[in-house]
Amino acid sequence: MSNPSQARVRAVRLFALVLICVAVINGMSGRIFSNYFKEVYAVTSAQRGFIEVPRESPGILCMVLVAALGFLGNVRLAILAQGLLLVGLTVMGFLSPSYGVMLVFLFFHSLGDHLFMPLSDSISMDLARDGKVGTALGKFKGITTMASMVTSCVIFVGFRTGFFTFRSRVILPFAIAAGAAVLAAALLFRLDGCMPQTKTPVTNHKLLFRREYMPYYMVTLAYGCQKRIRIVFAPWVIIELLRQGADVAALLTIVVYLVGMVVAPVLGRLLDRLGVRRMLWMEAGYIIVTFCAMGALAGQLAAGRFGSGWQTWVVYGAYVLCMLFEQFNMVHAFMMRSIARDPSEVTRTLSVGLGVDHIMAIIASPIMGLIWDGAGVQYVFYLAAASALLQIAASCMLGRRSAALQ
Numbered sequence: 001m002s003n004p005s006q007a008r009v010r011a012v013r014l015f016a017l018v019l020i021c022v023a024v025i026n027g028m029s030g031r032i033f034s035n036y037f038k039e040v041y042a043v044t045s046a047q048r049g050f051i052e053v054p055r056e057s058p059g060i061l062c063m064v065l066v067a068a069l070g071f072l073g074n075v076r077l078a079i080l081a082q083g084l085l086l087v088g089l090t091v092m093g094f095l096s097p098s099y100g101v102m103l104v105f106l107f108f109h110s111l112g113d114h115l116f117m118p119l120s121d122s123i124s125m126d127l128a129r130d131g132k133v134g135t136a137l138g139k140f141k142g143i144t145t146m147a148s149m150v151t152s153c154v155i156f157v158g159f160r161t162g163f164f165t166f167r168s169r170v171i172l173p174f175a176i177a178a179g180a181a182v183l184a185a186a187l188l189f190r191l192d193g194c195m196p197q198t199k200t201p202v203t204n205h206k207l208l209f210r211r212e213y214m215p216y217y218m219v220t221l222a223y224g225c226q227k228r229i230r231i232v233f234a235p236w237v238i239i240e241l242l243r244q245g246a247d248v249a250a251l252l253t254i255v256v257y258l259v260g261m262v263v264a265p266v267l268g269r270l271l272d273r274l275g276v277r278r279m280l281w282m283e284a285g286y287i288i289v290t291f292c293a294m295g296a297l298a299g300q301l302a303a304g305r306f307g308s309g310w311q312t313w314v315v316y317g318a319y320v321l322c323m324l325f326e327q328f329n330m331v332h333a334f335m336m337r338s339i340a341r342d343p344s345e346v347t348r349t350l351s352v353g354l355g356v357d358h359i360m361a362i363i364a365s366p367i368m369g370l371i372w373d374g375a376g377v378q379y380v381f382y383l384a385a386a387s388a389l390l391q392i393a394a395s396c397m398l399g400r401r402s403a404a405l406q
Contacts, residue, residue, distance in 0.1 A: 007194045008127065010194050011127055011191055011194045012127050014187055014188075014190055014191040014194070015123060015124070015127060015140075015191055016140070016143050017187050018078075018184050018187045018188055018191065019120070019140060019143050019144045019147065020143065020144075020147040021180045021181070021183050021184035021187065022116065022120070022144070022180075022184055023144050023145075023147035023148040023151060024147065024151050024176070024177065024180040025085060025089075025113075025177045025180045025181055025184070026113070026148065026151075027147075027148050027151030027152055027154075027155060027253075028151060028154075028155070028173040028174065028176050028177035028180070029089060029092075029109065029173065029174055029177040030109075030113065030231075031148075031151075031152070031155070031249075031250075031253060032155060032173060032249070032250070033055075033106075034048070034232070034235045034236060034239055034249070035166070035239060035245060035249060036166055036171075037051060038239055038240075039166045039167075039245075040166050041099050041102070044373075047369075048232060048236060048369060050365070050366050050369060051103070051106075051365075052228070052231075052232060052361060052362070052365030052366070053362050053365065053366065054103045054104075054106055054107045054110070055106055055107070055110045056110065056114075056358045056361040056362050056365065057107070057110075057358065057362055058107060058110040058111035058113075058114045058115075058358075059110075059114040059355060059357060059358025059361065060355045060358050060359060060362075061111060062111065062114045062115045062117075062118070062355070063352045063355035065077075065115060066115070066118065066119075073192075074119045074122050074123050074126070075119075075123065075188055075191055075192040076188075076192060077115065077119055078115075078116055078119045078120070078123070078188050079185050079188045079189060079192075080112075080115065081112045081113070081115040081116040081119065082112065082116070082181045082182075082184045082185040082188065083112065083181075083185065084108050084109070084111050084112030084115065085108075085109055085112035085113060085116075085177075085178075085181045086112075086178055086181040086182060086185075087105065087108045087109075087112075088105045088106060088107075088108035088109025088110070088111075088112065089109060089174050089175075089177050089178040089181060090178050091105040091108075092105055092106070092109070092171065092174050093170060093171045093172075093173075093174030093175045093177070093178055094170055094171075094174075094175065096169065112181075114358070118353075121330075121333035124140045124333075125333065125334075125337055138264050138265040138266070138267055138268015138269060138271070138330065139265060139268065141260075141264035141265075141267075141268065141327065141330055142261055142264040142265045142268075145257050145260040145261045145264050145327075146257070146261050148253075148257050148260075149253075149254055149257030149258055149260075149261065152250045152251075152253040152254040152257060153250075153254055155173065155247075155250035155253075156247050156250035156251045156254060158172070158173070159245060159247040159250065160247040210341065210349075212339065212341070213336070213339065213349055214394075214397065215335070215339070215394035215395075215397045215398050216332065216335055216336045216339065216349065216353055216394070217352075217353060217356050218390045218391075218393060218394040218397070219280070219332050219335065219353075219390065219391055219394045220332060220353035220356045220357040221356050221357065221359075221360050221387075221390060222360075222387040222388060222389075222390035222391050222394075223329070223332065223357055224356065224357035224358060224359070224360030224361045224364065225360050225361075225364045225383070225384050225387040226287060226291075226325065226384050226387055226388070227326075227357070227361065228361060228364050228365055228368055228380075228384060229291060229294075229322065229380075229381065229384045230322075230323055230325070230326055232365060232368070232369075233368060233372065233377070233380050233381070233384075234294065234319055234322050234323060235249055236372075237294075237298045237301065237315070237319065237377065238252065238315075238316075238319060241298065241301045241302055241377070242301070242312065242315065252316060252319055252320060252323075253323075255320050256320050256323045256324060259320065259324060260324060260326075260327050263324060263327050264327050264330075267279075267327055267328065267330065267331075268330060270282075271330065271331060271334055276331060276334060276335040276338055276395075276398065277395045277398050279328070279331045280331065280335075280391045280392070280394060280395035280398075281391075281392065281395055282328075283325070283328040283331060283388070283391055284388040284389070284391040284392045284395075285388075286324075286325060286328070287325050287384075287385060287388040287391075288385045288388050290318070290321045290322045290324075290325065291322060291325075291381045291382070291384050291385035291388075292381065292382060292385050293318050293321070293322075294318045294319065294321075294322040294381050295377070295378040295379070295380070295381025295382050295385070296378060297314065297315050297318050298315075298377045298378055298381060299376055299377060299378030301315060301377075302376060302377045302378075332353070335398075336349055336353065339398070364383075368380045368383065368384075371383070
């Protein structure tokens, strides 16, 4: 085996460990934030929507950071992301901040989280072998999903037994997440020494907007709306309408990840085989069906006509199917790589796409919270389902631009 091949194998293994650490961070913090907000600060449905403003605004700022600090390279920027996560987790986990202070350090946590997102996709694709980008993304997604599932098991057992609680002086899940951030930074430091060199180094670090990348921007705009369901409103159905705690939410997340471990590699192989255009149609169809079904069930639940005995299990099943749409996210990064004019533009464009995603998130979250309170929970899900039309439109715009998209 040649030295470059050995370096690539080592880099893949290191990055897989990094993704495991990041999955632990997300599972021990971001995935339980809704319960944290409810139990510690007693927020309402409308407040929960408005909390997404400080939580999602870093998604816009990160595209500026990626452009300004692009000279550092993807791996060193990823180390910075772990440092920001560590700052936020330390304050929320160890210092029991007031509501206002919590929002400030939630911002730091979110900035690190969002900064890592485009970098993760870029590093994953840099480590992929030629012609196997979709397969590599699927494998890395599978690793993340498996680690997330194990973390959710720990969360479930911890909260069910009382070992984890939001009432303690130190919030143990946040403390564990902080330790995982330190370990991820150390692994990334080692990865920096063996990461394969990209064929086209980045020499221009300005923000990048191109008209020809409009299909990608449209897809990320839709995803920004749809992600509100995964992060905020589907969990809020379980927490607010079914009155369940972090243990039940974690148990449902375990099921989501168990299914996702199987689905992610399959979607990766389908992406290599079918191309982006067909996968966008598949994604849109899945979102429309599952979101509308969950919306109808949530509406019945809110009206008091649903939600006891076997009916609760129907809601749980719809929730799991609804949350699985996240597995399609790899399609978006692959599409950007496929249509990129220059490989060096991929990371910057992914970060701009993340900014577009979060502009929608900041606009949509408060509006959806008000819709929930004013018109009804079902319309939140119907609105998110309607946004899938943008994915269909993007697929049509792609046409037959390249063989990879057919």
